[in-house]
Amino acid sequence: MKRYDAEIGERTFQRDLAEIRSNFDIDIIYDEQRNGYYLLKDSTLYIDQLLYFIGLAESSDIALSTLKDKNRLSGYVSISPNPKSKGVEHIGWLLRAIQYRQVITIIHCSYQRGEQTTYTVEPYLLxxxxxxxxxxxxxxxxxxxxTFGLDRIGQIQITDRTFQRKEELERTAEKFDNVYGLVYEPDNNPNAPIEEVRLKVSSVMLPYIQSLPIHSSQTIDGDTITLHLIINPELENKIMGYGEHIEVLSPPSLRNKIKERMKQSLSRYDD
Known part of the structure; x- marks a missing residue:
């Protein structure tokens, strides 16, 4: 097999396909009608996430190799003094624990209290x-x-205990796909509904929201964005952050909430 100036043996190619199937649960099959290899339809559901992780790994390798020339290249790169990548070293261990349903013990530091607490947990989702x-x-x-921020986890210990993923807890975890951000409080509001949120966006801000959607449910019709999600404080903060560039059209409860918050903000500037 030869393509793009690279020659691959049939045995090597089949081994690669088997490894992709084993490691990522993605099936690539030969389609005689199209005379080529294609992903099975169900396998494409998580391909974006897979490519994202591959991109992270590739970027890490490039960054590490580039560090050899850090003195020469330092003038071309501006990095925040507080980079947001802290804690990513835990991802591999946590993914393994989630996959194999292993109970873990973590040491978590609270920024508010300045205390370290040890938790024994059943990991469900990153x-x-x-x-x-x-x-x-x-x-x-x-x-x-x-919810634990990985940047605040100081130590992880994977125990020899396993757990069964309970169906009702699986449903709770899945609801995190239906929120913007992280604040979903199943204990306080277990039946929080998914609502349709319609936002009118200025022509200045619309291209940015098109390229960086607020939520995976986002659709755009003209200057109106529609979301289907559980409304939470983080969504309110996001909307407030757009200032004059966004208007809540519905639901009325969210429109009134943003209106009241804007009034409170303006009151702070009264002389």
Whole structure:
């Protein structure tokens, strides 16, 4: 097999396909009618996430090799003094624990209290939000789900205990796909509904929201964006952050909430 100036043996190619199937649960099959190899339809569901992780790994390799010339290249790169990548070293271990349903013990530091607390948890989900990574896990001691920022996890110990992923807890974890950000409080509002949110966006801001959607459910019709998600404080903060460039059209409850928050903000500037 030869293409793009690279020659691959049939045995090597089949081994690669088997490894992709084993490691990523993605099937690539030969289609005689199209005379080529293609992903099975169901396998494309997570291809964006797979490519994202591959991109992370590739970028890491490039960055590490580039560091050899750090003195020469330092004038071309501006890096925040507080980069958001802290804690990503835990991702591999956490993914393994989630996949094999292993109970883990973590040491978590609270920024508010300045204290370190040890938790024994059943890990269910990793979520990335605005460059930061979070673990969504069921805490045995308090019998509730909690979200832990990976940047605040100082140590992880994988125990020899396993757990069964409970169906009702699976449904709770899945609801995180229906929120903007991280604030979904199943203990306080377990039946929070998914609502349709319609936003009118200025012509200045619309291209930015097109290229960086607010939520995976986002659709755009003219200057109106429609979202289907659970409304939470982080969505309100996001909308407030757009200032005069965005107007909540519906639902009325969210429109009124943003209106009241804007009034409170303006009152702080009264002389």
């Amino acid at each position: 979520k990335e939000f605005e460059g930061m990574w979070y673990l969504f896990a069921y805490c045995e001691d308090i019998k509730a789900f909690r």
